[in-house]
Amino acid sequence: MALQGCSVDLIPQDRIAEEKVWADPNSAELYVSGIYAEFKKFQFGQFPNLGYDNAMDALADGMKFTSNTAGNGTVNILVSNSNQFSSASVGLNYWASGYERIRRINEMINGINTKSSLSDAQKQVYEAEGRFVRAYAYFWLAKIHGSVILFKSMDQYTEKDHERSSEETVYDFILEDLQFAADHLPLNNLAGRATQGAAYTLMARVGLYAGSIAKYDLKQFNQDPLTGISQARSAEYFKKSADAAQKVIDMANGGLYALDDNFASIFTNKNTKEAIFRVDFAAPDVTHQYDLGYAPPRDAQGNTLVYGVPTAELVNEFEMADGSKFSWQNAAQAAAPYTNREPRFYATILYNGATWKGRTLNTSTTDAIEGFTTFGASGDPKRTVTGYYVRKMLDPTNTTFVQNKSTQSWIEMRYAEVLLIMAEAKAQLGDFATATTYINQLRQKRGLNALRLANNNQAMAAVEHERKVELAFEGHRFWDLRRWRKAHLLLDNVKFTGHKISPNATGLTYEVVSADATNRSFSTKLYYLPIPENEVQLNGALTQIKGW
Template identity: 65%
Template sequence: MRIKNKLKYSLLALIASTTVSIQSCSIDVVPQDRYAEEAVWADPSTIELYVDGLYAEFKNFQFGLFPGLGYDNAMDALADIMKFTSTVPGNGTVNILISSSSQFSPSSVGLNYWSTGYTRIRRVNEFIEGVRTKSLLSDEEKVKYEAEARFIRAYTYFWLAKIHGSVIIQDDINTYNEKDKQRSSEEQVYDFMIQDLKYAAENLPVNALAGRANKGAAYALLSRVALYAGSIAQYDRKQFNSDPLTGITESRAREFYQIAADAAESVRSLNKYELDGNYASIFTNKNTKEAIFRVDFVYPSITHQYDYGYAPPRDNNGMTLVYGVPTAELVDEFEMEDGTKFSWTNPEHAANPYDKREPRFYATILYNGASWKGRTLNTTTSDQIEGFIQYGVEAEPKRTVTGYYAKKLLDPNNTNLLVNRSTQSWIELRYAEVYLNLAEAKAGLGDFAGSASVLSELRAKRGLGMVNYNNQSSAMAAIEHERMVELAFEGHRFWDLRRWRKAHIVLNGRRVTGHKIESTGGSYSYQVVDADNVDRSFNPRLYYLPIPESEVLVNLGLTQIQGW
C-alpha cells in the first residue's frame, strides 16, 4: 500500500490528466502540469473534472477485464464458461494461471490490484477531504459529491475484498501512516463498504448523467456487496484459511442477506428500470432500461476493441484475435425453448443440438450453422478459417477451440472492426442481476416461495416458464444455473464460485470441453473434446490470495495472510 506523504499539488494530478490545457492570467508562476489546490476547490467545473477522473476506476474492469491481465473476459476465462485460445504468455496468461495453483504466490500474486486499488482509495479520500473542508460548495452539493465518492470507494474496496478478504481500511486522509497499518478483518471490511453504500444510496439522486452514480446504482451495488458477505458467512465457516482476520461470522449471514434483499427491493421500488424483453439488444442498445450503471463509449474519441478481440475471423477478412470462446459447459447449460434441460443423451436433442433452444442461447452463442453478418458460420473441422482446431495444436490459433464463438456483447452492425473499433457500452450494474441477487438473498433467508417468484419473473422475460423449489439445495441449483446463463461474459462466474466456496470443486482437477464438429454426407457428428491440455488447478487457499510481497515489506505493521 503506497501511502507516502506527497506534495499537496501531486494529489491533483488526476484532474490534470483529464485536462487538455490550462490558461491563467495571473502573474504568479503556477506549475503548468497541474492545478493549484486553491483553484480546484474554488471552481465547480474543476471539481467536476476531479470526480469524473475518479470514475475511471470502472474502466479497469469493463468487459471482464482485470488490471494486469489486460484482456476482456479474463474473469470468465478463469472459470468454466470461457476458454482462452492461446498457449503463450500474454494472450494465454489466463491459461497459465489456471494450470497450477503454484502460479499464485506473494511474489507473483497473479491477480494483483493492491497498488492500483489503494491509489484510487487515496484519491477518493483526498477528494472527500477537499469537498468537506476546502470547497465553496453548498452543503447539499458537498453531500452529493461525497456520496458519489463513497460509491466509488466501496466499489474499489469490493475488488480488494474479493481477492484478499482482509485488507486495510483507510477512510481519512489525515491519518495515513505508512509504517503501522494492519489489515482489518474481512467482516469489518464488508461492514465498511456497506456503510459507504448506504450513505451513497441515501444521498444520491434518482437520476444522474450516464456513467455517474445515482440512487439505483448505489442500491444495486449494495445488494451485490451484501450478498457476497452473506454467502461468505454461510459457506466459508473458517474451513479454508486459519488467519484470524479472514472469514465472516456465520451467524451474520441472515443479517447480510436481509441487507441485500432490502437493497434489491429498493432498486425495484424506484420504478425506473425494466427487464428488457429483447435479451439480444440489451448489450448494444444504449437506451436499454436494464442498464443501472454503465460505461459509455463514443466514436471516434472513446472506443474499445471488444469486437476485434472476440468476433469470428471472417468479420475482419479472416483475421480477428479470438482471445476466448464459449465452453461446451456453458453451451449445454442453456435450456430448450420449453424450459426443459438440454441433454446429449436425448436423441432428439443430439440430432439437432442448436434447434429449439431458449432465446438467451441465440443471443449469447455463435454455433455451427448460425447466421451472422450475412453468412452462415461453419465451425466444423473442414473450415480452416473459422472452423474448430484442437487447443494446443497452434500457440495462437485465432479461431475456435471449442466449436463456438461468443456472440453476446458483439455489435452485429459493426462491419469494419479496425476502422470503427467498438462503441457498445459496458453495463457494470444490470437490472437482471438485481433480480438474481434478490432471489438468492430470499433463499438465504428461507423464503423459498418468494425466491422462486422473483426468479420466475426474470425467466418469464426470457421466454421461459416458472420454477418452484422449497429447500436451500434446489434453490441454489436453480439460482446458480440462472446466474451462469443470464450473466455469461459479464465477469461474475469466477467470483460466484469463490464466494459459494465451490471453486475447488468445480474447477480443480477438471478440464473444460468443446465440441469437435465434423460433416459427413450432409449430416453432422459431435464429439466432446478437451479444451484444456492439462487439468485445472484450484487449491482452496486461493479463496484468499496473498498480499503482494513488496507491500508487506514497505508497511511494517502489515502481516501477510496466513497460509502464504
C-alpha cells in the same frame, strides 16, 4: 537569509493548487467525473493485470482462452497451476491500483469538505459519488484478499505503517459507504455517474457476498485470524442484500428500470432500461476493442483476435425452448443440438450453422478460417478451440471495428442481476416463495416456463443456473464459485471441453473433446490470495495473509 521578509510559499506553475481545484465548480466537476475511470479497469470482464476482455470468465468454466502462450494465454497458465499464485506473483493483483484510487477519492472528499465553496447539497452529492467508487474499489480488494487495509480519511496517511482490518470489518465499511451514497445520490444523474439505484444495486451485491462467505467459509480454508466472517451474521447480510435489492425493485415498479423484451439488444442499446450503471463509449476518442477480441475471424477478413470462446459446459447449460434440460443423451436433441433452444442461447452463442452478419457460420473441421482447431496446435490460433464463438455483447452492425473500434456500452450493473440477487438472498433467508417469484419473473421475460422452488437446494440450484446463463461473459461466474466456496469442487482436477464438429455420410458428428491441455488446478488457498510481497515489505505493520 537574503529572502527574509519575502514569501517563498509559491504555487508551482506546472500544476493546479488543490484549493483552486475545489474553489472552481468546473474543475471540481471534472475531478469527480474522473474517478469513474475505475470502472473501465473491469469493463467487459477485464482484470487490470490480465489485460484482456472476459479474462475473468476464462478463470471459470464458461469460457476458454484460445492461446497457450504468455500474454494472450496468461489465464490458461493461471488456471492450470495453482502454484502460479504466490506473494511474489499474485496473479490477480489490484492492490497498488486500488489503493491509488482510494487515496485520490479520500483527497477529493477532504478537499470538497474543507477547501471548496460549493453548496452543502453539492458537497454531499460529490462525497456520495466518491464513496460509491471507493466502495467499488474496496469490494474488489475484499473479493481478492478478504482482509485489507482501510483508509477512511486523509488523517491516516500521516502514518507510514498500517494494519489490515478484519474481513468482516471491511465488508461493514463498504456497506457503510454505500448506504451514505444511496442516501445522498440522485435518482437520475449524468450518463456513467452513480445514482441511488446503482448504490443500492452494489449494496445488494456486496451484502450477498458477505452473507455467502459467512455461510460457506466457516474458516475451513484459511486460518488467518482476520479472514472469514462470523456465520452468525449470514442472515443479517442476506437481509441487507434483500432490502437493498427491494429498493431497486421499487424503482423499477415506478418505471425507472425494467427487464428488456429483447435479450440480445440489451448490450447494444444505450437506451435499455435494464442498465442501472454502465460505462459509455463514443467514437472516435472513447472506444474499446471487444469486437476485435471476440468476433469470428471472417468479421474482419480473418483478422480478429479470438481471445476466448464459450465452453461446451456453458453451451450445454442453456435449456430447450420449453424449459426442459438439454441433453446429448436425448437422440433427437443430439441430432440437432442447436434447434429449439431458449432465446438466451441464440443471443449468447455463435454456433455451427448460426446466421451472423449475412453469412452462415461453419465451425466444423472443414473451415480453415473459422472452423475448429485443437487447443495447443498453435500458440495463438485466433479461431475456435471449442466449436463456438461468443455472440453476447458483440455489435452485429459493426463491420469496421478493426479501423474504428467499438462503442457499445459496458453494463456494470443491470436489473436482471438485481432480481437474481433478491431470489438468492430470499432463498438463503428461507423465503422460497419470494425466491420463486423473482426467478420466475426473469425466466418468463426470457421466454421460459415457471419453476417451483420448495427448499434451499432447489432454490440455490436454480439461482446458480440462472446466474451462469443470464450473466455469462459479464464477469460474475468465477467470483460466484469462490463466494459459494465451490471453486475447488468445480475448477480443480478437471478439463473443460468443446465440440469437434465433422461431416460424415449422413450429416455431422459432434465429438466431445478437451479444450484444456492439462487438468485445471484450483487450490483452496486461492479463496484468499496473497498481498503482493513488496507491499508487505514496505509496510511495517502489514502482515501477509496466513498460508502464504
